[in-house]
Amino acid sequence: MALIRCMNNRIALLCVDLAYMYETKDGGGYDKIRLAIPEATTENTSDCRDSDEEENNKSSAKTDRQEEPSFSCANFSPCSTYFMAVTNSKRLIVWKRHGPGNWEAIIQRHVARKSVQVRMCSTKDTVLVADRSGDVYSFNLDDTEDTGGKLIVGRLSMVLDMVIGEQDNFLAVSDRDEKIQVSCYPNCYNIRTFCLGHTQFVTCLTLLPGPPELLVSGSGDGTIRTWCPETGRQLHRYEVSIEKRAGDAKDNVESRKPAVKRLALQPSGTTMACLIDELAEVLLLSWQGLEAGWSRPQSLVVPCTPDDVAFDDDSQLWVTLTSPPSVQLFAHSTDPNGQWRRLEVPAELSSASELPWAPLLKDVSLTLWQIFQGKCKPVVANGNNGSLSQLYKQWFDNEHSYLEKKRRRLEEATAASAPKQLKQEPAPLS
Template sequence: MASSAGLSLCGQALVVRGGSRFLATTIANSNDDSIFIYDCSTAEKKPQENKGEDGQPVEKGSDTILASTFSESGSYFALTDDSKRLILFRTKPWQCLSVRTVVRRCTALTFTASEEKVLVADKSGDVYSFSVLEPQGRGKLELGHLSMLLDVAVSPDGRYVLTADRDEKIRVSWLAAPHSIESFCLGHTEFVSRIFVVPDHPELLLSTSGDGTLRLWEYRSGRELHRCLVTSLQEPGAPQREKRFTASRIAYCRQDSCVALQCDGIPVVYIFQLDALRQLLVYKQQLSFQHRVWDVAFEETPGLWVLQDSREAPVVLCQPVQGQWQPVSENDVLNKVSSHLHGNWAMLEGSTGVGDSFSGLYKATFDNMTTYLKKKEERLQQQLEKRQRRKSPQPGPNGHTKKLKLGEASSGC
């Protein structure tokens, strides 16, 4: 399995992941130059890890990190890997609290608002909860879909759990009783790749899909408020992108209600302004980079960190200047983080973007009428050839054709 590169930011803590490892450091303007590196391939392997929560043998994975996230306060960090493990960390200071098994490979995870549980969504469509307060506790099945889950989120008030699946649905369930469904947000025409509840406008939800749209919802009612076709935002003269591409990251800055959208590792980030009063998204600008973008994340002060496929410049920091986001040329924190990543480039080398796996989720379409007509034409052609063979004269022993009279049989010699 190809390794995927990702970027996470919470408060002053920054995490960059690649392959089976992640690197954590601080973006504070201080003399703290320390880093914490963890490698899932060296994670504790207990005897009970040979079986998953359903009692079935756990097949050996590649240890590649599949998903990771911070808790709201940044006190905890969790990840899942290709070996079907959920690994929980305390971040102040960094310490591994537990290594637990999950039933199936996971696609996304999130902490509850209270930070008492971490919710894990998997490829079979199930969501399990794992206790944070009891780091060794087993997982509990909370809800299930009939198709693969691609993302999971929790409302800021802790009342709702939102799940996005491959079958174009966003489901809003009660967290205390997940079998109770509050609403569905329906309208996407392809798989829903990402969902994001806006923290300072907790009634609003952002979603992206393989249909190339970014949508704004009032999720409790399931009402779509605004839709933006991302493919229509290409600037004049820019290289034409494929019609089918997926947003792999939604990042949000509370300070100016700014939304950053990153799509499938292309060297472009789209910037929007969320107008909560008018309930719409206003497109602002397009940031282009020299290398393929892997992931993006906002810091608390106006700053957008961009992880890209470049050993010389693995991260770019953008800040607003007169209303337009621009890359920062010189910055001590940026130089420090770049130096750490340059020295640990092996974990990022050969990486794919966090959303590259979405390309295989598009559903194949079949034109049944075309297939039917083609087969019908083939059958008619075969029947015509049979008729022609029956009508054609039969060759005699010396190669000459012989016409048979009615009732006369051929001797064959």
């Protein structure tokens, strides 16, 4: 799986155990930096937690099939000076930019469990990490010791995403049990409200800049909902609809609505890209205000199911794929129809100033494809890579088996309580 993140003039690309940072220049061109990943330390302070003993027992039973190294989540800080990433080996790594092309890994911390999201506060150097067990930990960059972080939110449901307000005034987490919890920050034990209404797991969250600042959520129930984080009131609901594809089972299409996998918002806050689970398309939604809500002007067809999507500061849309071409770039057309179109690198490029995005796109696509060829298994064009199907709750109808067992018990009880017949001696022959 390939992750891509964009902020200011920086593009971060993460795949398997490699991380690259691209910095575009105002006059054209770019700098490419391979982020150094420090070696894992032997000390793990999170071993004192009761949960780690259970996880270690599970991991020891999986020695025959080791999990490939990869990154589970990553993000820039609001100022884009820091970049954070968490590996599937439960390591939090934070890089700091000291100057053009100079990024240094400043801290490495161990987290309790595999993480689903990492964020950084805008008002202080604090990193928040949410893990899949339902806990959120805070890590202060000034701490010199690996204390395992401070627990600020504890939930019984599996957390799937997390966002923090622009002014660090609230923290919102979504879970598998259809809920969004909005807590005051930093005192997260004070729950402000719950955003209730989804009927399936809530996979992704994003913030619509204000004023007022709004919360947008995507779910496995096939809806994208807009909320007021102050009151938890639902402001708008958008139903995601997709055309039935060839080969889809009729029952499966009718029983399960399209699951929203990721939401990425344009810097201007008017266009949002939406990824649907197991769908080789990128849905583009346009925000029309509180009265009209979201509309769907266009869908972008891609060769296979996308891994990730992000907007850069030029409002260009980057899409990472697991089959060639490994990266596709889209831009908003200046035509009267205002459609989005794919940008392709020409066979012969006379100068970088002619198409400033072309050399960067070529390098990013080539780098990602080389990583796939060297360290990743091939992925089929319509493969279910990273499917969300395991998040659906399974319902079992055991009424028939229960009635059958009950019938057998009654028959056995009746046979046991019936009076035994005495064996009669045969009459003697006369």
